[in-house]
Amino acid sequence: MKGAAWIALLVALFTGVLASASDWRSPPPGEGPETVIVRTLEGRPYIAVNDLARLIDATKFWRADVRRLVLRTSAHTIVLTADNPFVVVDERTFWLRDPVRSQGGEFQIPVALVDSLPPDSALARLTYDARRGRVVVLPVSGGVGSPKVTLDGAVTRVVVPADHAEEALVVTRGRARFRVRFGGVFLGALPDSVPPGALVSEIRTIVAAGGSAFEMTMSPEAIGYRLLQDTGRRRVTLEVTRERGEGFESFAPETPPGERPLRVVVIDPAHGGADAGVVSGHAVEKNLTLDLARRLEGELEQQGIHVVLTRNDDRSVPAETRAELANRLHADLVIAIHFDGYVDPHARGATAFCPPASPTEDRLSDDEDASTPAAPASGPGRVVLLPWRDVSTRHAVQSRDLAEAVLSALELRGQGPTRLRERLPYDLLGVNAPGILLECATLTAPDDRDRVLQEEGMRQLAASIAEGISAYRRSQ
Amino acid sequence: MRRVFIGLVVIAVLAWLAYNWTRRSAHPPKMEAAVADSATAGVKAARLFFGAANGDSLVAESREMIEATGLHDRVAALVAELDRGPRARGVAVLPAGTSVLRVFLDDRGLMTLDLSGAFRQRFRGGASAEYLAVASLIRTIGANIPEAKQVLIICAGRPLATLGGHLPLDRPLDVADWP
Numbered sequence: 111m112k113g114a115a116w117i118a119l120l121v122a123l124f125t126g127v128l129a130s131a132s133d134w135r136s137p138p139p140g141e142g143p144e145t146v147i148v149r150t151l152e153g154r155p156y157i158a159v160n161d162l163a164r165l166i167d168a169t170k171f172w173r174a175d176v177r178r179l180v181l182r183t184s185a186h187t188i189v190l191t192a193d194n195p196f197v198v199v200d201e202r203t204f205w206l207r208d209p210v211r212s213q214g215g216e217f218q219i220p221v222a223l224v225d226s227l228p229p230d231s232a233l234a235r236l237t238y239d240a241r242r243g244r245v246v247v248l249p250v251s252g253g254v255g256s257p258k259v260t261l262d263g264a265v266t267r268v269v270v271p272a273d274h275a276e277e278a279l280v281v282t283r284g285r286a287r288f289r290v291r292f293g294g295v296f297l298g299a300l301p302d303s304v305p306p307g308a309l310v311s312e313i314r315t316i317v318a319a320g321g322s323a324f325e326m327t328m329s330p331e332a333i334g335y336r337l338l339q340d341t342g343r344r345r346v347t348l349e350v351t352r353e354r355g356e357g358f359e360s361f362a363p364e365t366p367p368g369e370r371p372l373r374v375v376v377i378d379p380a381h382g383g384a385d386a387g388v389v390s391g392h393a394v395e396k397n398l399t400l401d402l403a404r405r406l407e408g409e410l411e412q413q414g415i416h417v418v419l420t421r422n423d424d425r426s427v428p429a430e431t432r433a434e435l436a437n438r439l440h441a442d443l444v445i446a447i448h449f450d451g452y453v454d455p456h457a458r459g460a461t462a463f464c465p466p467a468s469p470t471e472d473r474l475s476d477d478e479d480a481s482t483p484a485a486p487a488s489g490p491g492r493v494v495l496l497p498w499r500d501v502s503t504r505h506a507v508q509s510r511d512l513a514e515a516v517l518s519a520l521e522l523r524g525q526g527p528t529r530l531r532e533r534l535p536y537d538l539l540g541v542n543a544p545g546i547l548l549e550c551a552t553l554t555a556p557d558d559r560d561r562v563l564q565e566e567g568m569r570q571l572a573a574s575i576a577e578g579i580s581a582y583r584r585s586q
Numbered sequence: 587m588r589r590v591f592i593g594l595v596v597i598a599v600l601a602w603l604a605y606n607w608t609r610r611s612a613h614p615p616k617m618e619a620a621v622a623d624s625a626t627a628g629v630k631a632a633r634l635f636f637g638a639a640n641g642d643s644l645v646a647e648s649r650e651m652i653e654a655t656g657l658h659d660r661v662a663a664l665v666a667e668l669d670r671g672p673r674a675r676g677v678a679v680l681p682a683g684t685s686v687l688r689v690f691l692d693d694r695g696l697m698t699l700d701l702s703g704a705f706r707q708r709f710r711g712g713a714s715a716e717y718l719a720v721a722s723l724i725r726t727i728g729a730n731i732p733e734a735k736q737v738l739i740i741c742a743g744r745p746l747a748t749l750g751g752h753l754p755l756d757r758p759l760d761v762a763d764w765p
Contacts, residue, residue: 169628457641
């Protein structure tokens, strides 16, 4: 009897574990291109009708009496009948070999239907990726294939098949993170390796809404690049050269090796006055930002850096005034100090926002006066005027370096997790200097809040940020 | 011995019931396909974006909705669903009570979205909350209103420089720029 009891208990627990394991296999809600998982019924691939309707943006109309489901889009109609292999798409009837099935109250459609859908612009283009067992929506801008790296003398070529080659764009031209964006969805595979001597390495994909993007590292020997869009052959070629040549554009200016000059650092304790910022328990953001700014001022002045605070008491300072102060002082760095707050207490840690390296930034030399526009880089450059509001994007490379250095210092001292977002923050509008908005901790997370409400917690936070600034100064 | 056996059986049954209860709580039953039993009312899947619980990113959720006609009704229905919050994972990041007052879409794909005053007045949080609130809105519109390429957010009929002082909203936001 005792043995039977143990067996009953173990069976119950084991069944529970198995059931929860099946949850782990569920596909996570995806970012990027829309995809749905294909399921197998009697050895044949099927797609659930709800998934299909969502992918092609169709409205469903159900006729219970004849067990018929009509999917209607703006220009097309698809008629599906239970247990029937014939599907009517507009005026045409297709035989799918396998019947439409009804399972658990939901129609399951043979995935072969994907190939029978009209290939016009009124319907999303779907493709069945049999290797990964999924159906993918190709956006209007199509698909992007596997990049192939080849060497030709001084030039390294990265050739990428792309349905709409004309949409390819270099969005970041720093050597450490060179980024090319495509309109289409990436359906290929990344190369396992690149030829020895290639000027490009570490090709990886990064998230890009409505398309895809590759990030790669350029060799220090590379001196220029150009992007060739061959719409006829549907491919994009990125050429990277180690020799000067006609039509090549230069990479983003990099800070010379050695120490970066840091004479003046402007620290902006955010919020103040009537604007308290995030309030959570006893933690009030405007007080914490001022407290931390003063501590950071002390830490940096020990390094011989002149520090200016945008406010030194509890008052509100308009954003324009803060920017004007930083510009008038010719600040070498601007750090806007914040503390974060979120709707869920599980969110914790620090976040840095830094200006993105926008395409418009490409056309301006970093060392020039921004008021001298239209100095095109080498090659067939366009004249792009940069609004003063976005002037901090000129310093995107340094700002990102600063963000990474500070976040790294916070992580090392256990003040993470950290995240970096490349988005122009409000505090840096019109600021002509490298800078970041730093959410130093999350006040709605109990652990973070308790930490920054303690003397030691704030002291360590200031020390970490100063350490990060010091690493940035040393170009580490 | 008999009491031990009964005790173990009770524990096993309770463990099983507890598991099923938590499973149902975490995963509400999937809506059945084509629940509309009429040939005239259409049902459509909308793709909604909510904030992840850890504040790192957005999480997507598909939801069946009665098809709305007209741009205003379509956008208003989406914003109302965002305001209701997720049914599965994630958290609602749009300020509570936000609704759509007016929507305009020009022939270049610029959508001007006039939201109720609650959008600004009820916003609480820092840059992460602000980022995800705007991202949730823009991604949801981009996923369901394909003709919208850019969105300019205004509030109660007036321009909105920023929601909480962390991100500028004075310019139209590219739908494709919010991964």
